Amino acid sequence: MKPEKTHVRRCAVLGSPIGHSLSPVLHRAAYAELGVPWRYDAFEVDEEGLAGFLDGLDPSWRGLSLTMPLKRAVIPLCDEVAEPARMVGAVNTVLLAAGRRTGTNTDVPGVIEALRERGVTTVREVLLVGVGATASSALAAAAAMDATRVWALARDPARAENLRRLAADLGVDLRVVAWGDAAADLPAGLDLAVSTVPDSAAASVAAEVARRAEVVFDALYDPWPTRLAEAAGQAGRVVLGGLDLLVHQAALQVEQMTGKTPVPVAAxxxxxxxALLSRAG
Structure with missing residues (x-):
């Protein structure tokens, strides 16, 4: 009897630019620990090339991780969009099975799990630094952790409309503050601040944010520490970084794509x- 032919299952991360992504490192580490002989790659794909890439996938594919600028562009290309992706209007995970594409979002539960790991299970008053797709995920996570009031610091308040609609749907009191008004309009005694903007942008408000928030979560991971993380550390705050988020959202992706548990988060x-140390060196 001939041995049964096996097919390597495939997953990948898509985005543009993609060279910086740690997703292959994280997913491959999980596969090694789980004993899963799967393949995980990275592909440079922009919005214009996304539909063609998806159409070219064969049945060996099981899942895709999506980074910018694809988290919203992929939504109309999915057969189904599950919660919380539908709610926040951002898909960072596409599950491929039986010829169907299901979009979901592991950023929202990833934020929650990263905070829970540090002992933060409930927040009331939260600051978002930035108003883009990642800020929407952070807002949904904050709402799930009982936040009732959220401030959003925006370089262009007119771009906060998606965040305003989401806050209304979630029943959260959202107050958008212009970047230049941070010192005057942001309150003290915030439970959590989540920054979703580049280090160069956050630097100008780092001291104000660190002075006001008990926990500071910067979504960046390279280079690290950011100027916001340094300011928060000097102020004695609890500091989380983008690697905390990336690991937890990737662990959820591994579970959804492979069906294996428990996922080896520590590995x-x-x-x-x-990988970050190697880059720095």
Whole structure:
């Protein structure tokens, strides 16, 4: 009897630019620990090339991780969009099975799990630095953790309309503050601040944010520490970084794509930390 032919299952991360992504490092570390002989790659794909890439996938594919600028562009290309992706209008995960594409979002539960790991399970008053897709995920996570009032610091308040609609749907009191008004309009005693903007942008408000928030979560991970993380550390705050988020959202992706549990979060984090050290060196 001939041995049964096996087919390597495939997953990948898509985005543009994509060279910086740690997703291959994290997912491959999980596969190694789980004993899953799968393949995970990275592909440079922009909005114009996304539909063609998806149409070219064969049945060996099981899942895709999506980064910017694809989290919203992929939505009309999915057969189904599950919660919380539908709610926040951002898909960072596409599950491929039986010829169907299901879009979902692991950023929202990833934020929650990263905070829970640090002992933060409930927040009331939250600051978002930025108003883009990642800020929407952070707002949904804050609402799930019982936040009732959220301030959003915006370089262009007119771009906060998606965030305003989401806050209304979630029953959260959202107050948008212009960047230049941070010192005057942001309150003290915030439970959490989540920054979703580049280091160069956050630098101008780093001291104000660190002075006001008990926990500071910067979604960046390379380079690290950011100027916001340094300011928060000097102020004695609890500091989380983008690697915390990336590891937890990737762990959820691994579980959804492979169906395997428990996912080896510690091994994924160690692989990510080693990769960042290698880059720095």
């Amino acid at each position: 994924m984090r160690a692989a990510g930390e080693q």
